[in-house]
Amino acid sequence: MTDAQDTRITIDLDALAHNYAALRARAGDAEVAPAVKADAYGLGAAPVADRLWAEGARSFYVARLAEGVALRRSLGDREATIYVLDGATPGSGEALEGAQLVPVLNSLPQVEAWNVQARSGRLRAALHIDTGMNRLGLRPEELKVLVGSFDRLKRLDVELVVSHLACADTPEHPLNATQLARFQEAAALLPGVRRSLANSGGLFLGEAYRFDQTRPGVSLYGGGPEGRPHPEIRAVATVEAPILQVRVVPRGESIGYGAGWTASDNTRVAIIAAGYADGVPRAAFPRGEVWFDGARRPMLGRVSMDLIAVDVTDCDAARPGAMVELFGANLPVDDAADAAGTSAYERLTRLTLRGVRRYIGAAR
Numbered sequence: 001m002t003d004a005q006d007t008r009i010t011i012d013l014d015a016l017a018h019n020y021a022a023l024r025a026r027a028g029d030a031e032v033a034p035a036v037k038a039d040a041y042g043l044g045a046a047p048v049a050d051r052l053w054a055e056g057a058r059s060f061y062v063a064r065l066a067e068g069v070a071l072r073r074s075l076g077d078r079e080a081t082i083y084v085l086d087g088a089t090p091g092s093g094e095a096l097e098g099a100q101l102v103p104v105l106n107s108l109p110q111v112e113a114w115n116v117q118a119r120s121g122r123l124r125a126a127l128h129i130d131t132g133m134n135r136l137g138l139r140p141e142e143l144k145v146l147v148g149s150f151d152r153l154k155r156l157d158v159e160l161v162v163s164h165l166a167c168a169d170t171p172e173h174p175l176n177a178t179q180l181a182r183f184q185e186a187a188a189l190l191p192g193v194r195r196s197l198a199n200s201g202g203l204f205l206g207e208a209y210r211f212d213q214t215r216p217g218v219s220l221y222g223g224g225p226e227g228r229p230h231p232e233i234r235a236v237a238t239v240e241a242p243i244l245q246v247r248v249v250p251r252g253e254s255i256g257y258g259a260g261w262t263a264s265d266n267t268r269v270a271i272i273a274a275g276y277a278d279g280v281p282r283a284a285f286p287r288g289e290v291w292f293d294g295a296r297r298p299m300l301g302r303v304s305m306d307l308i309a310v311d312v313t314d315c316d317a318a319r320p321g322a323m324v325e326l327f328g329a330n331l332p333v334d335d336a337a338d339a340a341g342t343s344a345y346e347r348l349t350r351l352t353l354r355g356v357r358r359y360i361g362a363a364r
Contacts, residue, residue: 014361035217168201223344238328256301
């Protein structure tokens with residue numbers, strides 16, 4: 001059951017396809033393997049992967065085992081390769097093998113565990129090398145130990161070696177070149193194995209970062225590769241919420257919790273049915289804006305759980321039931337995120353199930 005006062009999330013699958021094509025053009029001969037983790041960045045992994053498959057994607061990345069199992073189920077009998085970034089975590093072996101998922105092995109114990117799981121035959125695997133991000137991944141010296149011992153890999157078909165760029169959204173950062181050099185050195189220990197380094201930002205760093213496979217995420221879904229809008233990338237999600245009430249706040253009175261904003265003059269204010277429970281960051285005030293009736297309009301006062309207030313002075317179109325855009329085709333997700341001191345990644349993935357999703361554009 002839906003209500004006229006629900007937040008509305010419109011997902012444009014044609015815009016998704018456009019972004020995928022733009023990233024493929026950037027990738028040259030490298031494969032583009034979409035990251036569809038976190039429910040495709042909050043936009044629905046099943047319909048997103050279905051459209052991306054129709055556009056030519058044959059490999060996908062998820063973070064968690066459960067995400068991989070669900071994606072395999074939704075893709076049915078299509079022969080997609082699904083990589084699980086968490087790797088072979090304790091107790092996951094049977095489920096990984098049963099769903100034909102490829103773990104991205106992050107440590108020597110994970111390599112050992114997956115080798116044991118392969119006792120009845122060979123299993124596919126990817127290796128994650130930490131080149132400077134210091135999250136998951138084998139250290140380069142651990143990789144040297146691994147390739148020096150045949151027994152550690154004897155039952156595994158290692159088809160891919162990956163690493164992850166920490167600063168790809170900042171092209172001038174010196175760590176990009178450092179990680180590139182470390183990755184090239186590490187990958188040389190596995191001759192003939194495909195290589196993957198570039199995320200969304202990495203695709204825009206140049207040919208040297210592309211290798212055999214790229215793994216874009218946020219730019220598929222409308223976020224720019226450098227954390228700001230990019231002309232090649234279209235908005236995929238447009239998030240709207242209705243006006244519940246329009247009121248005049250007299251000069252000298254305040255709005256919201258903590259009386260964080262005080263009217264310097266009589267101000268016409270729209271109260272919108274969206275708050276931090278709908279993915280609007282509490283930190284959006286005082287820089288946050290919405291789009292309504294052809295213009296950006298500032299938020300007034302703290303974001304609460306279910307409501308925000310917006311200045312609609314001199315805006316005759318503001319009335320209960322009218323929809324206000326929180327981000328999307330008119331207000332880029334990067335701009336909305338920046339105003340709250342966060343990223344497009346967070347704005348997208350914080351979209352909650354309280355919003356009503358609708359998909360436009362052919363699923364194919």
